[in-house]
Amino acid sequence: MTTPAIHADGLVRDFGPIRALDHLSFEVPAGIVFGFLGPNGAGKTTAIRTFLGLVDPTAGSARVLGYDTRREGDRIRERAGALLEHHGLYERLTAEQNLDFAGRIWRMSPGDRRARTRELLEQFGLYARRREAAGKWSRGMKQKLAVARAVFHRPPLVFLDEPTAGLDPVASAALRDDLAALASGQGVTVFLTTHNLVEAERLCDLVGVIRNGKLAALGPPSTLRPRETSTVRVSGTGLDASVAADVSALPGVLGAAIEGGELVVHLREGERASALVSLLVARDVGIDEVRRDRQSLEETFLELVHEDGDR
C-alpha cells in the first residue's frame, strides 16, 4: 500500500462565524490529478492552505504525504510546490530571477537552475522574454510563470489554486497537457482547484465537488458527465401535428409536439426510443436524425452545487 498523497479526516476550519471547511473527509491517491471543484467561497483555497500547514484546522486533521499538517508543516512544504490564490511573483525581479529564487530556496545547483529555467520557459514559450521584469508581463504570462515556479524544484506534490485563471483557451489547453504529462510521466500528484467543469473533466482523474465547505460529490469525472435526459428530438421530412398526436398515444411517451420543425418527444424515464422510431417509419416519415437531449455541463454542475441540503 502506498501512502495517499492527501488524507483529510473530518477537517473543520472556522473563521469567526464562518465555517470555511465543514467536516471534510477524503483521500487523494498519489500520482493522479485531483480536481477540487466548487463555487466561490466554497472553501477550496482554505483547503489548500490547510494542507500546506499555513492554516491550522479548527477540528479534524489532515495528512499530506504522510505528514500531519499541524505538526509537520515544514516537511510538507519541503516536498510540495504551490501556486496559491495570488501568483506570488516578485514583480520587480525578472522572470529568470523569480525562477532562480525558487531554485535557490530548494537548494538546486546553479547548473540545474539554469537548465530548468530554460526547459520550463521554453515549454511555455516565454524563454525569449526571461530578462524582463515579471511585473511587465501580461496576466496570463505571469500565471504561466507562476506555474513554472510551482513545479520548478520537481516536487512530488503540487497545489495549484485555479491554475488556468487568466489563460486563453489555447494556453489553458496547453497547460492542461503539461499537467497531465507531469502526473502520468513523472508520478507527480497534482491537486488543483477550478470553477471550470470542462477543465475538471479533461484533466482530472478524480474530482471532488465542494460546497459550503462540505464535500458534495467525489468520483472520477465520468460521474460528472452530463446525464441523458428523457427528451428525444427527431428531425426529418413529413413531421406534422398528426404524427405528433400518434406518437403521444404510444405507451411510454409522456408527450410529443412539433417545435421548430422538429418532433420533440418526452419519454418516460428509462424508456427507449425504438417504438417511436418504428411508428415514424410506418408513417413514412423521412428520418434524418434521432437524438437524445443531454444535460449541459453547466446544468450538472449547478445541480451538484445546489442540491438539497444547501444552507
Place this chain on the structure above:
Amino acid sequence: MIGDILTVAWKEWLEFRDQLLRLRRGGLSALVVLVMLGIFTPIQMGPLWLTSPLMLGYWPLLSSGMVSTLIADAFAGERERHTLETLLASRLSDRAILLGKLVAAMLYGLVFTLANVVVGVVTLTIVHWGEGLQAPAPSHVLYLFSLVTLACSTLAGIGVFISLKASTVRQAQQTLGIIMMVLFIGPVLFIQLLDGDARVSLAARLTTMGTGRIVAWACATLALLSAILIAMGMARFRRGKLSLD
C-alpha cells in the same frame, strides 16, 4: 540554515538594487545623499571629516536611517504585493526568512556607509593632492564599522517588528519615521534638559572615558538591544497568523 538566510537576503538585494538602479524614489535620493555626504561634506570639513569622533555618532545614525527606509517594506511590502503567502508556503523556515531580511537591510546600511567613506577618502585625497592618501586611522575604521553594523541591526530589528505588525508599507514607514525622529531628537533633548553643571560633568566623564571605552559601551548596548529586538521579532513571526492577513 545559513544558505537559506543568504537566499532570502539575495532576493531582497535584487529588489533593493532594482530600486536603486531605477533612480526613481530610493535611487535618486541615494545618489543625492552620496554626493552630499561623500563629496560636499568632506570638502567642507577637510581631514577632520575622517578623524572627528563626532563622525562615530553621525554615520550610525545616518546609515540606520537608510535601513529604516528599506526595512518597512520587509513584511508589509510582501503582504501588500501578495508575495508573502507564497514565500511562507516554501520550505524556508520562519527563522531563515526573518534573518534573511534582517541581514539584507543591515548590509544595505553598511554598504551605504562604506560607499560614502570610500568616496569621501577619494575626494579628500584629490582635494589635498600631494599630501598622500587621506585615510582614517585603523582604530577609527574599526569603531566606525562596529557602531554602524550594530546600529543598523538594531534599527532592522525595530523595523522588522513593526513591519510584521503593519498592514501596509505606508503604515510601517510612518511608525518607523516617528521612531527615527525620537532616536534623533531624543539625545539632543536629553542634553538640553540637563542643567549646566550636569552637562559639564557629563562632558568631563566622557572625556576621561576616552573614545575606545565609549564605543565599547555603545556597542554593548546596541548589541543587547538588537538581540532583544530580533528575539521579539522571531517570537512574533508565526506563519499561520501571517498568511491570513
